[in-house]
Amino acid sequence: MELTGAQIVVKSLEDEGVETIFGLPGGTVIPLYDALYDSSIQHVLVRHEQAAAHAADGFSRVGDGVGVCVATSGPGATNLVTGIATAYRDSSPMVAITGQVATDSIGTDAFQEAHMLGISLPVVKHSMQARRADDIPRLIRDAFFIASTGRPGPVVLDLPTNVQKAFGEYRRPVDSGKNGAPSEYPGYCAIREDLTRLDEAAKLIRGAERPVLIAGNGINLSRAFEPLRVFAEGLEMPVAASLLGKGAIRNDHPNFIGMMGMHGGAAANRAITAADLIVAVGARFSDRSIGKSEEFARSARVIHIDIDDAEIHKNVGADVWLIGDAGKVLNTLAEAASGHDSLSRRAWMEKILTMREPAVRDASDAMRPRRILDALDEVTKGEVIVTTEVGQHQMWAAQFHKTLHPRRFVTSGGLGTMGFGIPAAMGAHFARPDLPVVCVAGDGSAMMNIQELDTYARYDMPIKVLLFDNACLGMVRQWQQIFYNERYSNTLFARRPDFVKIAEGMGVTAFSVESPQKIKSAIERAVETPGPVLVHFPIPQSENVFPMVPAGEALSNMIL
Amino acid sequence: MKCTFSVLTQNAPGVLMRVSSLFYRRNHNIESLSVSQTDTVGVSRFTIMIDADEWAHDQVEKQLAKLVEVISVENLTHRGSFIQRCFSLIKVRATMETRPHIFQIADVFRCRVVDMGSDALTLEITGNEGKIRACVEALQAYGIIEMAGSGSVALGRSENVPGYLEQESQATYSHMVRA
Ligand SMILES: Cc1ncc(C[n+]2csc(CCOP(=O)(O)OP(=O)(O)O)c2C)c(N)n1
Numbered sequence: 001m002e003l004t005g006a007q008i009v010v011k012s013l014e015d016e017g018v019e020t021i022f023g024l025p026g027g028t029v030i031p032l033y034d035a036l037y038d039s040s041i042q043h044v045l046v047r048h049e050q051a052a053a054h055a056a057d058g059f060s061r062v063g064d065g066v067g068v069c070v071a072t073s074g075p076g077a078t079n080l081v082t083g084i085a086t087a088y089r090d091s092s093p094m095v096a097i098t099g100q101v102a103t104d105s106i107g108t109d110a111f112q113e114a115h116m117l118g119i120s121l122p123v124v125k126h127s128m129q130a131r132r133a134d135d136i137p138r139l140i141r142d143a144f145f146i147a148s149t150g151r152p153g154p155v156v157l158d159l160p161t162n163v164q165k166a167f168g169e170y171r172r173p174v175d176s177g178k179n180g181a182p183s184e185y186p187g188y189c190a191i192r193e194d195l196t197r198l199d200e201a202a203k204l205i206r207g208a209e210r211p212v213l214i215a216g217n218g219i220n221l222s223r224a225f226e227p228l229r230v231f232a233e234g235l236e237m238p239v240a241a242s243l244l245g246k247g248a249i250r251n252d253h254p255n256f257i258g259m260m261g262m263h264g265g266a267a268a269n270r271a272i273t274a275a276d277l278i279v280a281v282g283a284r285f286s287d288r289s290i291g292k293s294e295e296f297a298r299s300a301r302v303i304h305i306d307i308d309d310a311e312i313h314k315n316v317g318a319d320v321w322l323i324g325d326a327g328k329v330l331n332t333l334a335e336a337a338s339g340h341d342s343l344s345r346r347a348w349m350e351k352i353l354t355m356r357e358p359a360v361r362d363a364s365d366a367m368r369p370r371r372i373l374d375a376l377d378e379v380t381k382g383e384v385i386v387t388t389e390v391g392q393h394q395m396w397a398a399q400f401h402k403t404l405h406p407r408r409f410v411t412s413g414g415l416g417t418m419g420f421g422i423p424a425a426m427g428a429h430f431a432r433p434d435l436p437v438v439c440v441a442g443d444g445s446a447m448m449n450i451q452e453l454d455t456y457a458r459y460d461m462p463i464k465v466l467l468f469d470n471a472c473l474g475m476v477r478q479w480q481q482i483f484y485n486e487r488y489s490n491t492l493f494a495r496r497p498d499f500v501k502i503a504e505g506m507g508v509t510a511f512s513v514e515s516p517q518k519i520k521s522a523i524e525r526a527v528e529t530p531g532p533v534l535v536h537f538p539i540p541q542s543e544n545v546f547p548m549v550p551a552g553e554a555l556s557n558m559i560l
Numbered sequence: 561m562k563c564t565f566s567v568l569t570q571n572a573p574g575v576l577m578r579v580s581s582l583f584y585r586r587n588h589n590i591e592s593l594s595v596s597q598t599d600t601v602g603v604s605r606f607t608i609m610i611d612a613d614e615w616a617h618d619q620v621e622k623q624l625a626k627l628v629e630v631i632s633v634e635n636l637t638h639r640g641s642f643i644q645r646c647f648s649l650i651k652v653r654a655t656m657e658t659r660p661h662i663f664q665i666a667d668v669f670r671c672r673v674v675d676m677g678s679d680a681l682t683l684e685i686t687g688n689e690g691k692i693r694a695c696v697e698a699l700q701a702y703g704i705i706e707m708a709g710s711g712s713v714a715l716g717r718s719e720n721v722p723g724y725l726e727q728e729s730q731a732t733y734s735h736m737v738r739a
Pocket of ligand 1: 389390391392393394416417418419441442443444445446468470472473474475476
C-alpha cells in the first residue's frame with residue numbers, strides 16, 4: 001500500500017495500539033498532523049511541549065502502554081528534553097517523535113533546525129532518524145520494543161519533514177514480536193539474566209536474623225506486586241521502599257516499614273542501619289535513598305536484584321546479585337529461600353516497630369500539610385492516583401499519603417523535575433480514566449507548567465490539583481534555614497499570584513481554603529465537582545520536612 | 561589501572577558519538593580510541609583504552625553493552641592475553657651527519673622510512689605504546705618536527721597459538737625503554 005511517510009507513522013502507531021498521544025504542532029510536523037486528522041488516535045493538544053513529554057511519561061507510569069509525545073523541530077524538540085530526561089532517569093518507557101528539517105537541509109542551520117539526536121543523546125535509551133518512508137514501520141516497531149523491554153526508557157524518533165511527505169510502502173513488520181529482539185539491532189539484549197548465585201542468595205536470606213527488603217521502582221516496572229507480597233509474607237521480611245518504590249506494597253501492609261532515604265521514616269532508616277541483610281529489588285541505591293554510601297547498612301550483607309546488570313556495584317557493593325525481571329526472580333528466590341526462623345523474624349519486626357519516630361503532637365491550629373494529605377486519604381479511601389510536583393509537598397505526599405495500589409504514586413525521583421506533576425496527571429488520567437487523579441503541587445512547581453490547566457479544561461479532565469502554597473521555594477528555603485544560617489537568598493516570593501483567578505481564567509473550578517477545619521470538606525467538594533478543580537491551601541512558610549538526613553550523611557543521622 | 565576494551569558495534573550513523581559520549585557522561589577519561597570497519601559488512605570495531613580504577617572497568621563494560629547498537633564488549637585486559645598495536649608517523653630532522661644515526665634507530669625499532677627530504681626523514685612505526693614511546697624518546701635528540709599517531713588497536717589472542725612473535729619483537733627494544 002503506497003502511503004505518505006506521515007500516514008505510515010500514524011498507521012504504525014495504530015498498529016502499536018496507541019490511542020492517545022500528546023503534542024503540539026509546528027512547521028516540520030504539519031504532514032504528520034495532517035495524517036492524524038484522519039486517525040482514530042486522540043491527540044491531546046498541550047500548551048507547552050515539556051508538558052507533552054511529562055504527560056506521555058505519566059501515561060506510561062500508570063497504564064500499560066507506552067506514552068507518546070510529538071513536537072516540531074528546533075524549539076519544539078528542545079522543549080521536550082526535560083521531559084525525556086525525567087523519563088530516562090526514572091526508567092519510564094516513552095516514544096518521543098520530533099520533526100526535523102528536510103534531509104538535504106540538515107546541517108545547513110536551516111530554520112528551526114536543532115540536532116535533536118545529539119541534544120538528547122545522554123538522556124535517551126536509544127534514538128533514531130527516519131531516512132526513508134519505507135523504513136518507518138520498522139523504526140516505530142523498534143522504538144516501542146526498545147522503550148518497553150528490559151530496563152525501560154525513552155526513545156526519540158526524529159522525522160525529517162520530507163520523509164513525512166515522501167511516499168513509501170507500508171508493510172507491517174512481522175519479524176520481531178514483543179518477545180524477539182528487533183532485527184535491526186542484533187546486539188540488543190533486554191535482560192542479561194543471571195541467576196547463578198540463587199543458592200547463595202537463598203542461604204543468606206534463610207540465615208538472616210535482621211533482614212530488610214528494599215522495594216524500588218523495578219517492582220512497579222515489572223508489575224511484581226504479587227511476587228513481592230508473597231515473598232515478604234512468606235519469608236516474613238520487613239519491606240522498606242525507595243521513593244519510586246512507593247506503592248510496590250500496600251502502604252498499610254503489616255510488613256511495610258515505610259520509605260527510606262533523606263526524608264524517609266525513622267523505622268525504615270534505622271532498620272536498614274541495623275540490618276544484617278539487605279535484599280534490594282529493582283532499586284538502584286540512589287544517593288537520596290542511601291545517604292552516605294560508606295555508612296549504608298554497614299553490618300549487612302547485600303543481595304542486589306536488578307534487571308540492569310550495570311546497577312550492580314555501581315553505588316553499593318553487592319555480596320550476591322541476581323539479574324533478571326523482578327517478579328520472576330522473586331518467585332524463584334521465594335521458593336529457594338524458604339525455611340527461615342520465624343521466631344527471630346517476628347522479634348525483628350517487633351523491634352522495628354519501636355524504631356519509629358515519636359508521633360507528632362499537633363495541637364496547633366495551623367494548615368498543616370499532613371492534615372491535607374490525611375484528609376485526601378480519608379475522602380478517597382486511597383482509591384486514587386496521586387501525582388506530585390517536586391519539593392517539600394512531594395516529600396509530605398510520599399510520607400503521609402498511603403498508596404494502596406501499585407503504579408498509582410507518580411513522582412519525578414531521579415531528576416526531581418519541578419513542573420512534572422500537573423502534566424503527568426494528564427497522562428495518568430488518559431491511562432486510567434476510571435480512576436480519580438489528584439496532583440499534589442507546590443506553588444513554585446505549579447508555576448512551571450501552570451498553562452496546562454487550560455489543557456485540563458479543554459479536555460474536561462477531572463484532575464484535582466491540591467496546591468500547597470507556602471509562597472516560597474520551600475525545599476530550598478528549608479536547606480537555607482538549616483544549613484545556610486537562614487539566609488533566604490531568592491527563595492521567598494515577594495508576592496503571591498492569585499492561583500484561584502489563574503485557574504478560573506483557564507476554565508478550572510478553583511477555591512481557597514482558609515481554615516484547617518475546612519480541609520476535608522474542601523477535598524470532598526473538589527472530588528464531587530465534575531471536571532478539573534484547583535484547591536488552594538495557603539500553608540505556613542515555616543513548615544519543614546522531617547525526618548531529614550542531611551545530604552551526604554549516614555541514614556542513621558536523622559534530624560527528627 | 562589501564563584497561564583495553566574491544567567493542568563490536570553496528571556501523572550506524574552516530575554510533576561513535578554514542579560510545580564516546582558515554583565515557584564523558586560517566587566521568588571516565590578515554591586514553592585512546594580507534595574505530596574501523598571489520599571484515600563483516602556493517603560491523604565496526606572500537607578499541608578503547610581507559611585509565612581508571614577497577615571498579616570503573618566493570619561499569620564501563622556493562623554500560624557499553626547496554627548501548628543498543630553495541631553488539632559485543634570484551635575487556636581484553638581482563639582476558640589477559642591480547643595483541644595491541646599503535647601506528648605512528650614521525651617526521652624527524654635529519655642532516656647529513658645525523659642521518660646514519662637515525663637510520664640506526666629506525667632499524668632497531670623496525671621503522672620504515674616513508675619520506676625523505678633534504679633536511680628531514682619521515683618514519684613509520686608500528687608497535688605497542690611502549691615501543692612507540694621509546695622510539696620517540698630516542699629520536700627526540702635529533703628534533704622531531706611533527707608526528708601523527710593512531711589510537712591503539714587490539715585483538716584478543718587466538719587460543720593455542722604460541723606468543724613468541726610478540727615476545728621477540730618486545731625483546732628488541734625493551735632495553736631502550738626508560739623507566
Ligand atoms: C526544574 C527545577 N528547578 C529547580 C529545582 C530545585 N528545587 C527543588 S525543590 C524546589 C522548590 C520547590 O518549590 P515548590 O514547588 O513551591 O514546593 P515546596 O518545596 O515549597 O513544597 C526547587 C527550586 C528543581 N527541582 N527543578
